[in-house]
Amino acid sequence: xxxxxxxxxxxxxxxxxxxxxxxxxxxxxxxxxxxxxxxxxxxxxxxxxxxxxxxxxxxxxxxxxxxxxxxxxxxxxxxxxxxxxxxxxxxxxxxxxxxxxxxxxxxxxxxxxxxxxxxxxxxxxxxxxxxxxxxxxxxxxxxxxxxxxxxxxxxxxxxxxxxxxxxxxxxxxxxxxxxxxxxxxxxxxxxxxxxxxxxxxxxxxxxxxxxxxxxxxxxxxxxxxxxxxxxxxxxxxxxxxxxxxxxxxxxxxxxxxxxxxxxxxxxxxxxxxxxxxxxxxxxxxxxxxxxxxxxxxxxxxxxxxxxxxxxxxxxxxxxxxxxxxxxxxxx
Ligand code: DGJ
Numbered sequence: 001x002x003x004x005x006x007x008x009x010x011x012x013x014x015x016x017x018x019x020x021x022x023x024x025x026x027x028x029x030x031x032x033x034x035x036x037x038x039x040x041x042x043x044x045x046x047x048x049x050x051x052x053x054x055x056x057x058x059x060x061x062x063x064x065x066x067x068x069x070x071x072x073x074x075x076x077x078x079x080x081x082x083x084x085x086x087x088x089x090x091x092x093x094x095x096x097x098x099x100x101x102x103x104x105x106x107x108x109x110x111x112x113x114x115x116x117x118x119x120x121x122x123x124x125x126x127x128x129x130x131x132x133x134x135x136x137x138x139x140x141x142x143x144x145x146x147x148x149x150x151x152x153x154x155x156x157x158x159x160x161x162x163x164x165x166x167x168x169x170x171x172x173x174x175x176x177x178x179x180x181x182x183x184x185x186x187x188x189x190x191x192x193x194x195x196x197x198x199x200x201x202x203x204x205x206x207x208x209x210x211x212x213x214x215x216x217x218x219x220x221x222x223x224x225x226x227x228x229x230x231x232x233x234x235x236x237x238x239x240x241x242x243x244x245x246x247x248x249x250x251x252x253x254x255x256x257x258x259x260x261x262x263x264x265x266x267x268x269x270x271x272x273x274x275x276x277x278x279x280x281x282x283x284x285x286x287x288x289x290x291x292x293x294x295x296x297x298x299x300x301x302x303x304x305x306x307x308x309x310x311x312x313x314x315x316x317x318x319x320x321x322x323x324x325x326x327x328x329x330x331x
Pocket of ligand 1: 063
């Protein structure tokens with residue numbers, strides 16, 4: 001979701017009727033609204049290619065597209081989780097496309113494994129130099145979990161670039177943009193700084209919750225604290241959401257537990273985090289947006305939107321409402 005000149009633009013994975021599976025047949029679709037209730041169809045913002053030599057060939061996987069606007073260049077920059085045709089979820093890349101118009105057409109530029117040749121800022125010398133390899137250890141053994149925490153996959157991917165699956169983007173108050181992605185085989189989130197034009201990675205990045213096995217990151221800032229709501233990793237099935245808090249975006253993130261309360265709190269109300277939208281013109285108003293995946297018939301996937309509330313400690317929490325509207329934030 002992007003708010004630009006009085007309008008919300010909603011970007012999403014275009015699904016095709018009667019088509020099973022999660023392969024991109026069309027591209028990224030865009031809708032617009034000035035009130036969050038009534039939506040206009042703005043058509044396809046980014047199209048897959050018929051050209052078999054393009055990484056964006058029809059049949060690849062495009063997930064979780066996000067668009068940010070760069071005030072200095074006047075360009076709209078889209079990033080998305082990109083998997084290559086015929087390679088399952090192995091490529092773990094992030095794709096980038098740009099446009100001068102918010103609704104597109106976006107021109108596909110590249111897909112990368114981020115931060116090749118750079119160590120995370122919060123990596124120790126010992127972690128850089130450890131020589132244990134993934135093949136030396138049994139997956140999910142205690143030694144393996146310890147090695148993962150200590151950067152087993154960061155070292156494996158150091159030269160070629162880090163993995164990037166579920167992702168989101170965030171622009172901080174100073175205009176710097178960050179790409180937040182599930183990396184290290186979905187075992188550790190990375191927060192990576194983007195260049196001034198938002199079109200590449202600077203190489204500055206941090207690991208968040210090493211070995212925490214988090215994905216589906218969504219982020220917002222409230223009262224000088226950064227909050228992230230993400231999920232565990234259970235494929236298309238929902239699980240309990242996870243709340244993290246930090247004083248600075250690249251700073252130390254503290255785990256605060258499950259932000260959901262009430263019935264179905266352990267499956268995030270049958271949904272998975274995707275974005276947190278600050279509502280324009282309303283104070284302390286943030287909408288938690290989540291996906292209800294329906295992998296057998298992806299076009300039947302649904303959305304859950306819930307208002308973020310704050311407890312006595314000032315921390316966010318989520319409860320289910322059968323029905324609510326934006327007046328909720330005026331109470
Ligand atoms: C969960 C992720 O959050 C989704 O975006 C998608 O990648 C599925 N996993 C695939 O199983």
